[in-house]
Amino acid sequence: MGLLAKTLSALGLKAAEGEYREGPYNLPITGGWLSAEAGQYANWWQLGFDVTTGRRSAMVEACIASYAQTVAMCPGSHWKWSKENGRDRITGSALTRILKAPNDYQSISDFLLNATANLLDEGNCYAVALRNNRYEIQELHLMNPRRSAPQLAVTGEVFYHLGGNEILEARIGTNIIVPARDVLHIRLQTPRHPLIGEAPIAAAALQQAAGNAALQQQIQFYLNQARPSFVLSTDQTLNKDQVKMLRDSWNEQAKGLNRGGTPILSSGLKPSPLSTTAKDSDLADILKMSNEAIAHVYRVPLQILGTGDTPYASTEALMQSWRAGGLGFVLNHIEEAIGNLFKLGGQPDEYLELDTSALLRSAFKDRVEGWARGVQSGIFARNEARMDFEQAPVTGGDEPWVQQQDVPLSVAAELAKNPPTPPPAQGAADDAAAPEADPEQSRAFLALYKQDMREALRA
Template identity: 60%
Template structure:
């Protein structure tokens, strides 16, 4: 609450309000929405290591079906959007897993994180009390459910042990930015009251005459009759040397704007989001790919990996590189056509992708002979250089033809014969001289 509240018992009648430290902040909403909407854009897949040390996309598992349709009333985008919002607003995201007759998870239902929490039994077993989903409550006929941990998807952020006795409850980054959120809310509320009450006039009336109190009040009343209320926008007529002077913005207003900007930067810092993603400043990057990569290297990469590992734990996956869940961040470059095509072209030229693999990425049909990666002929491993056959030597000229040719080269001298080498050099110079004279005469 504001500091001046303690000056009066009836503080609520003096215009004071409780400062809200919830998500009712434009900056907090921007940060949370950036995470939630970006995660919802990334499609997820179930991957498994194959015998060639590559990986295969699994399309017939229970996990792959959940990653397409988590339940009968939500898309996977809707599920990830609301789950990520709960994660960053409350520090926790809960989902109830329902199984079929084969004991496979075939439905996931998001629960309200403010009505759900873990419970630790005396034996050390973990159970969850879940609530806040009206659809599940009506289908199962219970408002609150007690569910074992194996049937609950629980994604949580950092646990503050001073506040929570067990490491099972996460904490939102908003806690670290409470003071900045409160300062932003206080500035916004103060400025709102300031302008609603018209505490600062847009202009003042000045004159060199000395006016008494009654004259000043009379002039103020006449001005208000023409310029306020229903008569706003009228044309006042000034007399007695009155002049209208605009009220310039003071340094206090500029300082207030700087403080509000600083608090917004602190909130973005707590959420680990580059200011460029939010569109409020920062150093401009040369491409969309660099912007996304900088965010993936910090906050977004952690968020995706954290959600992937939690889903893998629920489905009992071995983890990377054997079996895991992965959300494809290539979807974030969907609008960066130039960067995407250049990366695929380099991958094909370097032998990383087969032509059909690159075409499939862009949704194009396969072409003939395009299923195998390709490299240029001169790209060979060093261990195979000595196994490359040498080029065949050209056939020797017949003796008659060699004698008839004036420019024929004499046989190479033996190694170490210095006089023979000198004779060969002189013959080459003479031969070049004869060729030059022939060209000049022709």
């Protein structure tokens, strides 16, 4: 079997006889990518071609780690929408149990960390689901994407041949072939096969190769001692034996165990330092351009990696920019894939959400200002904000508060059509509240009063 056939077989692809597939080619066994030009030759390594691997670049590692560590920080919740309560958090489902402990040797942080790293490094993430006697998913086990691949049956059904998890293979065997319904397969873009994703680094292969070539050349330059930091010069004419003797004397005093010693020069010898040429100073610019291209491919802001020149106004603004780009896609992509495995209805009925508010734990001021505005505008209840800061609930804080002048538009329109009757003045209100006097009682009282007054005068 030729190299191209082996590569396609490892990817789960079978080309027809004589059919050519354009590169670059993913090499799952050794890792990395082989360019389309190199793939034309069976002896590509003898012709000076090399495999471009993502693991050789510190920038690739930084981009993958930024996604993997950020996703692992976001706690997940199972939500379901209801007309009465809005969205309710489901606490007794199989998904909730998996979000707490996917298996007996990994936490959910370990699982999401390695799952995201596999996705962005290899373009695919595989995990096999083990079910209980009620057919509920009880465990999820990550598999090695380099040793796993989808396979199509003759009838068109999708199966997966999985490997690379020593713990699971010791429990259930090494030849793991399961149907698609029991596999969590998260994949990126699939330009060559609808079931096989490709890592973003394939788009930056040339930039990474340029950076790697520059670094390798610089390493060989220093290893081979191609140019010392200075030379010894003299106006005298020296023969070959004298030059060799002086070089050996200098090396004996200044290299190896005697490094740092003080050589003594004679015969008019003077050390002359060599300055760095403009060509050598361009190395930093080449590496910078390569790193920026890789960061752009992974859609990571340079400020996240600590290399950006323009700072953001706040941590919230930086995270918001990233969530609107690459991070938001990765989070949603993982949520949808897990939701499909657990047969959730999807947004907005029933879904999984990885909460990104945990990314602002260190931005205390931004959190306080955000919750204060939400509570003041009546969007959130006071106890919701207190819960985020791990404070006990207060009486009356379970429902939103609004100011008295805030009314719905329908109420405002009704008041404009039928304005309310103004309340009476205070004096009029007191008169209206007083009971009306009986005329007969008033006349009888007046007669008795007059009689009392006459008797008092006679006395």
